[in-house]
């Protein structure tokens with residue numbers, strides 16, 4: 001059975017989420033020492049761009065691999081080489097799963113699963129097979145951890161989870177009042193959720209940022225000017241520089257808004273009957289938060305289809321409050337726990353690229369700004385050129 005973190009509710013969800021957030025923090029999540037892990041990966045990624053020598057390149061797979069390696073190093077305790085066949089298969093399977101255009105519909109209307117008994121027109125059977133396959137790959141990694149587990153030397157998230165499970169089992173043996181805890185059965189699901197959520201989301205956001213910069217050369221120029229004025233042309237910008245780079249922060253916020261990679265968040269279930277604007281919403285209903293509508297609210301984001309980072313700046317070029325209305329990570333108790341990591345990754349990758357390269361279209365026309373909707377909204381494949389400034 002697949003449980004993970006994003007799917008359950010109630011006590012099981014709470015136990016999974018609390019444990020997961022604490023364990024991720026222990027391994028550097030949201031802390032400054034994440035910076036060196038991300039920068040190590042930025043360097044590998046920049047080597048890929050360097051090797052293209054200004055020729056057109058579709059960087060989708062490289063971006064996904066680079067971003068994925070960061071969550072892999074926290075959860076699995078290691079990064080993979082980009083030509084590692086196992087890693088390539090993981091990334092490919094994940095991409096195929098999340099890009100199925102019918103998957104959101106099947107999530108919202110679960111009865112559609114029955115259609116797959118007649119024919120797999122919606123590709124759901126294919127998705128079930130992909131999840132099985134991905135889980136089997138997670139199981140292999142977990143098995144390897146169990147073989148080499150040492151509770152005095154925790155290497156990563158999987159080890160921390162194994163220890164937590166072991167401790168709860170010991171305690172429950174001596175305690176007649178059993179309580180919900182991370183269970184070993186669910187480890188594959190949790191690890192797969194973290195791998196999926198930590199890979200696809202940020203990678204798609206970086207790919208959107210590049211599209212917007214190529215489509216808006218004036219924004220690219222302004223961003224590069226800010227970086228060279230504040231940081232200089234030869235140094236990699238660091239997280240400490242962030243407060244002095246308001247235009248850069250605005251470009252990232254505008255990418256999160258317009259890129260809008262999870263337009264309908266995740267479906268939530270109503271736990272009690274309630275009334276909203278005279279509509280009765282009974283307990284058990286599935287509610288689909290329309291994040292997309294909030295990100296295109298014309299009163300707050302005038303000319304909302306336009307990529308305009310300056311909307312987050314006041315007359316003195318300082319950040320204003322309107323960026324707090326960009327709810328790409330959702331709100332409330334289920335708000336995305338990966339926000340701070342995602343923002344660090346976006347900042348370090350984007351600034352490394354723009355400090356070093358001018359990004360140009362492959363030919364006459366810039367890449368298409370229409371994306372494709374699966375579980376996430378990601379860009380259609382494109383190629384661009386990275387040319388020394």
Ligand code: HEM
Pocket residue numbers: 005006007017071193194197198199201202205261262265266328329330331333334335336337338339341342
């Ligand atoms: C630009 C990047 C990202 C965006 C826009 C994003 C957005 C979201 C959104 C909208 C949700 C649904 C929240 C809800 O149910 O109300 C979510 C959930 C989640 N995200 Fe992210 N996310 C991003 C990156 C990440 C990263 C890097 C991780 C790494 C661990 C992550 C892990 C999760 C998890 C585990 C959940 C489920 C939380 C729960 O149900 O309690 N996300 N994210």
